[in-house]
Amino acid sequence: MTTPDRPHLRVAMIGHAFMGAAHSHAWRTAPHFFDLPLRPDLAVLVGRDPARVAEAAGKLGWSATETDWRRVLGREDVDLVDVCTPGDTHAEIAIAALEAGKHVLCEKPLANSVAEAEAMAEAAARAARNGVRSMVGFTYRRVPAIALARQLVAAGRLGDIRHVRAQYLQDWIADPSAPMSWRLEKDKAGSGALGDIGAHVVDLTQHITGQRLTGVSALLETFVTERPLPAAAGSLSGVAGEGTGTVTVDDAALFLGRFDGGAVASFEATRFALGRKNAIRIEINGSRGSLAFDFEDMNVLHFFDGDDPDETAGFRRIVVTEPGHPYVGAWWPAGHGLGYEHGFTHQVVDLVTAIAKGEDPAPSFADGLQVQRVLDAVERSAADDSRWTPIEGDR
C-alpha cells in the first residue's frame, strides 16, 4: 500500500503481449521508487480473448478485464488508456480515447501512416485544450545514459553537431526458418525494421540533438520473403508450423539524412545483424565533443570532451549510475546498473507528473507524427531510386 493519501490515476491498458508486460511492470513499480503525485491503479486490462486476458490480468497485476476496448472509454473509473496494440489499431483507439476525455499513452510508432498520425496529433491537440494529455512511448529516451546525452548536448558540451550515426541492430529473424509474425505484415505493422526499431533511433537522435531531420535518402531490403507460418501466435519468437506466409515489410532500412542544425547522418535498422541482439548504437560528433552509446551496455555513456588537453583526452566511459544522473537517484547506489524495463518506469513517472501538473508530456503525438513523416520519407525515397526526399514540415 503506497502513498495512500494521493489521488488515484486509474489506468486501462489495451494489449498484453511483450509491451503490455513492460508497461504493467512500470505501472506497478514506479510508485515504489519515485514520489508520484498520483497513485496509479492497474484498473482494467483489455484483450480480445476472455480466458487469455483473465490469465494475463492475474499474471500482470490488473484488477479487472474487458474484451472490447470501446467499453473502457465509457467507464468513469478509468482516467488513462495505455495503448499496447499493433500499430494498425493505434489511431482508432487513441482518438476515441482522447475524445472520451481519457489521457492516452500510445506505444510507438504512433501509427502506420502519416495520415493516421496527423489525425492523432490533431486529436491530441484538441484534447490538450481540455486538459487531456497524451504521450507516445519512445521509452528509450528515459534510459539514464540517453537522458544524460540529451543534457550534455543541451548544455553545449558538444558544440555544433556535425555527425549523427545511429544503428538499431537485431537478429531475431536472421534465420530464414524463423516463422511469420504480425510484425512482418504490412497491414498490421505498417513497416518492418523501419517502423519497429528504426523509429526509435529517429526519435532518439532528434531528441538528443534537439534538432529535426530535414531530408533523407534511403534504401529498404527484404532478405527473406517467404517464411513458415507460426505454430501458434506469438509476436517475437515462435515455433514454425505448416504452410508459409509472405513477408510484406522491410527486413532492413538504411538511410542518410541531414539535420536542421547542419549535421549529416547515417541510419540503419535491421533484424538481420547476426550476433547483435538489441544494439541501439548512437554516436554524435560535434565541434566541441562527441558521444557514443550502445544499448548492449546500457548503463554507460561514452563522452569525448574536446576541451580536454590532447594528451589526456579520450572517450570517458561514464557509468551512468551516479545519484546526480537522470532518474538514477531513485534507485540504487552508484555502480548498480539498471535494466531494460526501467525506461518504462521512468516513462510512467514523467507521464504521471505531467498529468498532475497539468502540463503536456513529451514526446507528444506531434513528435510521434514527425517521426512518422521521417519514416514516410524513407519509404518514398527508397521507392524513388533513393532520391533525396525532404521531410514534410508541420502544416
Place this chain on the structure above:
Amino acid sequence: MTTPDRPHLRVAMIGHAFMGAAHSHAWRTAPHFFDLPLRPDLAVLVGRDPARVAEAAGKLGWSATETDWRRVLGREDVDLVDVCTPGDTHAEIAIAALEAGKHVLCEKPLANSVAEAEAMAEAAARAARNGVRSMVGFTYRRVPAIALARQLVAAGRLGDIRHVRAQYLQDWIADPSAPMSWRLEKDKAGSGALGDIGAHVVDLTQHITGQRLTGVSALLETFVTERPLPAAAGSLSGVAGEGTGTVTVDDAALFLGRFDGGAVASFEATRFALGRKNAIRIEINGSRGSLAFDFEDMNVLHFFDGDDPDETAGFRRIVVTEPGHPYVGAWWPAGHGLGYEHGFTHQVVDLVTAIAKGEDPAPSFADGLQVQRVLDAVERSAADDSRWTPIEGDR
C-alpha cells in the same frame, strides 16, 4: 491480483534501508514474471522507529508494521522472516525466527563472527529437520551471467581450474571527507570491505567453481582512520556533520588462496578504487577454457573455449539475455538487459520454489558459515604477518 489460487507465503521483513528496498522489490515483482508455487504477501515490515517504518511500509508496499522484531515471531500470520539488518543482529534474529518455525532469508555476511555463524548454521540444520528453510542472501549468484558461468564449469567446459582472480572494487569512501557509517564500525559490521563485499567474491568464486578455499594469506589496510560524523543517518552516503569518528574496519582486504581442486587464487576487496563503482570482477582459467565477468557490464559473460582452433579462438562476449540462459526466459527478448535488482527477484523465486518443494535452498547457512570461516582466516592471517592460514573445515 496474481495467481489467486496459490497458497500464500506471508513475509515479515526486518530492516528497510538499501537492502530492504531491494528485497521489497523482489517480493513484489517475482510473481509477475515467474510462475511461483506460493504467492508472497508483503505482510509485515519491522523497524525501530514507528514513523519511519510506517513511511517505509507505504513506500515499499508492506501491509503492516511492527517496531519489535520479536513480535513477528509470535504472529501466526507470518511464514518467513527476511533479515535485512546490520550483521551484528543476524544471529539473534535468525536463530529466534528459526526456532519459532519461520523460514529465514538472511542478508550476507551471515554473521559478524564464526561463532555466531556456527550457531546459526546449527539452528538452520535443526530447523531443516522440521521443514523450516533458511537461505543466506548471496544474490549475485543469481545474476544470469554468473549462473551461466556456474553451468559452464559444472559441464566441464573449463576443465581443471587453475586460476581464480576476483576483485570487488568500489570507491564510495575514497574521499577522506566521506562521513562515518555503521558499515565502518567493527561492532556493527564485523569487518569492512572484507565482509561487506569481499564475502561476495568468496561466495561467488566457490559457487562458480564448485570448490572451496583451503587456505589464505592476507593483508588488510585502513587508509583513512578518522572521518567526520554524518549529519544524519544513512548507510551508504551522506553529508558530513560535526565531530569525527574512528573507522574500526578495513578499507581494503587483499588475499591469496588455494582451492581444494588445485587452483591458486587472488582476491581483493576495496572501497578505495577511485572510478570503480561496483566492479565485481571474476576471472577463472582452466585447462580447457576461461571465464571473465565484470558487474559493470553485468549482462555479459566472457568465455574462452580452449577447444576452438587457435585461428578463431577468442573470448566470446556472450550477451546473457537469450531465452535459454538461466532466469532470462521469464523476462524480455534477447538483448534487453537486466539490472541489479533482478538478482534479488531470482533469489525470491528460488527460495519460494524450494519452500514449496520442501527442499533446502542454496546458499545455505552452512555455506554462509563457510564464507565466514574464510573471512576469519583472512583476518587471522593479516594479523599474523600474512602467514598461510588454513580454512577450518566442518566439524
Place this chain on the structure above:
Amino acid sequence: MTTPDRPHLRVAMIGHAFMGAAHSHAWRTAPHFFDLPLRPDLAVLVGRDPARVAEAAGKLGWSATETDWRRVLGREDVDLVDVCTPGDTHAEIAIAALEAGKHVLCEKPLANSVAEAEAMAEAAARAARNGVRSMVGFTYRRVPAIALARQLVAAGRLGDIRHVRAQYLQDWIADPSAPMSWRLEKDKAGSGALGDIGAHVVDLTQHITGQRLTGVSALLETFVTERPLPAAAGSLSGVAGEGTGTVTVDDAALFLGRFDGGAVASFEATRFALGRKNAIRIEINGSRGSLAFDFEDMNVLHFFDGDDPDETAGFRRIVVTEPGHPYVGAWWPAGHGLGYEHGFTHQVVDLVTAIAKGEDPAPSFADGLQVQRVLDAVERSAADDSRWTPIEGDR
C-alpha cells in the same frame, strides 16, 4: 647484410612525406623478417628540392637521390618505381614507368579521376603482358586481422553476406583553425575524405567480401570552407600562417550501397569525428556469421559464429597474433601486437614475391580503377540529389 645470395630488386621511390616514410620502413624491414626471393635495394629517392630530398634520403635510408622522376625511368639500375606523390601525378608517373619497363607500386587512390585510372589500368594490362607488374597501395588489406577476415569469408564462415557497414573516422581538421593542406585542394587530391580514406573502406569491404559494389546513393559535406594558409608545407598537420585558402573537397562522405552478392551497405568517411583518430570500422553480417573490426584496436578481429549454440554464442575477440594467422608467424610470439607500419611491410613481401614468381600482385590497377569508379559514382550521386547511381562496369 641480408640474404646476400638473392637477386636484387632496385627500388626508386618518388615522394618522401608521410607515405614515403612508411614505404621506406617497409623496404628496409621486410627482408629481416621474411624470407624474400629478391633483396630490395633502397636505390634512389626522388624529390623536387635537392636539399630536402638529400636530407630525407639520409633519414630514410636511400642510397642516392634524383630531383626529376623522369630521370629514374631511364636508369638501368632501377627495377621498380614506388609512387608516393599526391594523386594528381599518379597517372603520368605510373604510366611512364610501366612503359619504361619498371614495376610500379602506386599509392592510393589510384588516380584523381576515372579517366586517369582507366589509362593506368590499360597501361598496367599492357605492361603485364611483358612481365612488368603493378600494384596499388591499399595496405590495410595486409593488417593481419583484415587478412583473417578475408579468410573467414572465403571459407564460408559468414554464409551469405547481408550487411556491410564501414566507417573511416578521423578528426584532424575538426578544428576550423587547422590550416590548409594539399589534401584539401581538389586539384591535387581529387577529393577529400572520400578519396583519402573512403577509398580504403571501399577497397577493404570489397576485398573482405570478395564482392563488388553495384550502386550507391550518396551525400557529401564540407563543414569548413575557408581555412588559414599553413605557415609551412606539411601534409597532415601544421601551424597556421597568414591568409586563408578555400577548401575545395569534401570533409565528409556518406553513402549507401549494394553489393553484387545481395548485401546492403552503409559507408562513412570523415575528418570531423571528434575523438576518433584513425577509426577504420568494418562490420559484416552474414547468414552464418558476423565480423567486426576497428583499427583503433588493430590486432583484434571480432567474429560471431552463428553455428555456436545460442547459450555460448558471442562475438569472439580474436587476438590476431597467433603463428597461424596471416603474416604473423614472421614476427613475435602470440600476444605481441603489430603496429600501423606492418601493413606496408606485408605489402612489400607480397609484391616482391609476386614479381619473383612472375605473377600479378593484388590489388591490381584494375582493382584501383574499380574503386575509382565507386568514388566517381558517389560524387555523381551526391551531385544529383543522392539518386541511386550504378557503378560502371569494366568495358
Place this chain on the structure above:
Amino acid sequence: MTTPDRPHLRVAMIGHAFMGAAHSHAWRTAPHFFDLPLRPDLAVLVGRDPARVAEAAGKLGWSATETDWRRVLGREDVDLVDVCTPGDTHAEIAIAALEAGKHVLCEKPLANSVAEAEAMAEAAARAARNGVRSMVGFTYRRVPAIALARQLVAAGRLGDIRHVRAQYLQDWIADPSAPMSWRLEKDKAGSGALGDIGAHVVDLTQHITGQRLTGVSALLETFVTERPLPAAAGSLSGVAGEGTGTVTVDDAALFLGRFDGGAVASFEATRFALGRKNAIRIEINGSRGSLAFDFEDMNVLHFFDGDDPDETAGFRRIVVTEPGHPYVGAWWPAGHGLGYEHGFTHQVVDLVTAIAKGEDPAPSFADGLQVQRVLDAVERSAADDSRWTPIEGDR
C-alpha cells in the same frame, strides 16, 4: 645511409633468438625515425654455432659474427655489448664487458640470483665512474601508454597511490603437452613465470608509481611438472620429441605487497591463463585519479580523473598516439598505433642518447638488482608459508 656525420656506436650483440631479433630491429630502425646523436652499427653478432650465427647475422642485419663472446670484449671496434642470452650467463658476460670498458645493455631479469645482481650492480657503479654506461632491458617502460602513465603519476594527477594491481598473463604452456624449454629449467632461467614476466610488472609498477615495494607475501605453483622434451631447440614454442624433462620453475607466481608510499598491491604472473596471450595489466588507484592498462590493447591508457564532476567522470580511453605523447611524435599521425617492437626501438633511443650525453641511462643495474631482490623475497616468502618478507634495501 643515415646521419652520416654522426659518430658511430659499434654494437656487438650476444644471442640471436627471440630477444635478439627484437634488439636487432631496434638497432636498425631507431636512426630512421629518431635524430640520434650516435649512429649505431650492427657490428658483430655472437652465437655458439658458426653456421647458425652466420645465418642469423644475414637475417638480422649484422656485419660480422663471433662464436665466443669473450672475443668481442677484446675488439677495439666494439663500443657496446648487448646481452640477449639466458639469465644464467648475464652476470659473467656483463661484468666482463663493463670491465673491458664496453657499455652494456642487458636483458631482464638482470640475473638469476641476488648475489649475481649485486655483483653486476657493483660492476656497473665502478664502470660508470669511468663513463661506461649500463642499462637493463625492461622495455615495456617505453611503451608510450606506460610512459604516459608515469608522467601522469609524476605530475600528481593520481594523488596518493593506494592500490596497485598488476597481472602478467600468458598461456603458452597451459597445454601439458607443450614441450620443455630452457625457460622451464631453474639452472638456466633462475625462475619461471616469476622472473620471466613477473619481473616486468614489478619493474613497471615501481617505475610508474616512482615507489618501491617494501615487502611481499607470496605463493608459487607448478601445475605441470613433467613435460615432453622438445624435438628441436626453441625457446618459446616447439614440437614435442621423445622422453620427458622435469619443470624446475614456477608456472605461476602470486604475491601481495606494500609500496613505500603506502599503497597495497596484488601481483600475479602466470603462463597458464588460457586465452590470455601477453596480457600485462596494470591498474593503479590514487586519491585523485586512477589508471588502467592492458598490453592486449597496448596503444591505450585508461585514466580516471577524480577532479571531473561525478556526472561526467569516467575512465578516459586515451589513444596514446598523439604527437605530444612520449616517443610518438617520431612515428605516425594520431590513431596509427605502434606495436610490440617499438619499445625496443625507444630503448635504443634512450640508451644512445644517454651515452652521448655522458649520463647514466635508466633502468640501471641497480634498478635491476632491486627487482631481483623483490623476486628473491617472493621466493623466500613462498617457501616460508607465505609469511610477510621485507625487501632487502641497498647496503
